[in-house]
Amino acid sequence: MQPFTEVFVSELIDKLVIDKVGNRVGRVGDVLIKPEAGFPKVCGVEVKRRRETVVVSDDHVAMLNKQIVSLNIVREDVSHGDLTGDELYLCRDLLDRQIVDTDGARVVRVNDLKITQVNDGFRLVAVDIGFRGLVRRLGAERALRRVAGMLGRSLPEKLISWGNVDLITPDLSAIKLSVSQGKLAALHPYDIAQIVGDLGTQERSAIFQTLDNERAAETLVEMETEMQASILEGMSKDRAADILEMMASDDAADVLNELPDDTAAELLELMEREEAAEVEELREYEEREAGSLMTTEYIALPEGLTADETINELRRLAPEAETIYYIYVVDAEEHLAGVLSLRELIIAKPETRLADIMRTRIITVGDEAPTEDAISIIRKYDLLAVPVTDGDNKLVGIITVDDVIDAVIPPRKRNVLNFS
Structure with missing residues (x-):
């Protein structure tokens, strides 16, 4: 080879291709690889x-x-050379394909591909994702x-x-580009x-x-x-049900409400009974x-718990809670008694009882109150979460500031805002 x-x-x-x-x-x-x-x-x-x-x-x-x-x-x-069927045609299979740039958290396009000679043959070494690659394909690179x-x-x-570059699927339905040390799964869920x-x-x-299921849910x-x-x-x-179980109950309820009734019912049936019951309860609102x-x-x-006992309980229960900025205190009938x-x-x-340190003047919102009331309360009192009670003053849930943001600014609109 020259x-x-x-x-x-x-x-x-x-x-032009010529013989010897x-x-x-x-x-x-x-060109095949x-x-x-x-x-x-x-x-x-x-x-x-x-x-x-x-x-x-290539020989x-x-x-x-x-x-x-x-x-x-x-x-x-x-x-005609012998083909095994797993070869990739660079123009047919790769040009103009979308690839995921995990370093820049964006989708880019393959505009050209660079080949160079390395000792034992010709090798594919780089992807051109720039404007110059497009111009080159139009034959106008020299003039430009x-x-x-x-x-x-x-x-x-x-x-x-x-x-x-990683090929996500063998049939090239998607290509993943992993730049530097960035990996797709390591990105923030918002970027994904x-x-x-x-x-x-x-x-x-x-x-x-x-x-994995956890990152998919996030x-x-x-x-x-x-x-x-x-x-x-x-x-x-089965996988959809597993992912729904990992989502917050309110988020799972929202997406199930978007699915056809028979599909939602089937997924609820596959979920763990306790998680499914919580989601079904929220879907009724x-x-x-x-x-x-x-x-x-x-x-x-x-x-009746002491501060020390409460901290031990938090270590056990924290993974199941959406937020632990506030601890809600209830009586034997689940009535909301206080918050701290x-x-x-x-x-x-450590020996102090919750009843002695909790605040009994609690800002709450009713479960059947207008959503605007919950949004107004969180804004007015600068809360990270507000407890939700039913008609009997029983604690039935909380509304977090994240829930309010989602209600006021849907994800699609948030994507176009600049928070920098």
Whole structure:
């Protein structure tokens, strides 16, 4: 093989292919690679001839550059190479594909692909995601570089190493780009939700297949209920039920209300009985009622506990609670008797009973009160959460400031706001 610096796939397409004595063989139609870790080796070149298209094995490729492709065999010996079926055609399979840039939490497009010669052959080394890649494919790169030079500007390349690209699905319904040390699952759920929102249905499903159930639940919460429902419907019923169990009860109720009744009933049947009962209870509230915003995942303890006993209980119960900024105190009949903050609990003497340190003047909202009342109370009193009681003053849930934000600013609108 003759050495060369580099070449982009777009520069190879339709280039003349000659044999070892200079006879015309055909023109380049595509370039093939074998999927593998790192930088995959080019395993063949598709050559378009007058009456047929053949794939020439890389063993017979002597030169590969912007001007010409030459073979180390004569034209009469050119035949279709053996294919195993798992090869990727760079133009057909990869160009214009969407890829997920987990470093920038965005979706980008493959505009071109760079190949270079590395000792034992030609290898795919980089993805061009920039404007220059598009211009190159249009055949206008040289002219644009000339104009940019006259204006004292450069035309930078935006390349990403192929070593940071993962194929999420074998059929290429989605491609994941993992830049630097970033990994998709390590992103904040909000960023994952933004990425998923920019993808098509197949790509969304492929992304969620890479997430464990806990991260999938956290990501769904950051999305609109319509999209949540669409994603869950594309999963197996068992996995969808497992993810719903990991969501806050109010979030699970919201997405189930978006699903067809028979689908929702089937998923509830697959959920653990206790979680399903909580979700079903929340689904009974009308959208305009405060109860529709609340979660049943809170911590309520009897007033006879000491501060030390309460802290031990918090260690046991905290994983099941949405928030522990406030500890709610109830009597034997579950009536709301008082409330105290986590700070008040921590600074209390270990033997102090909750009844002695709790505040009995409690700001609450009724479960059937208008949602505007709950929003107004949290705003007015600058609360992180407000307890929700029924007609008998029994504690039935809490509404957190996060629930209020979701009610006032839906996820789609939040995505376009700049909080920096």
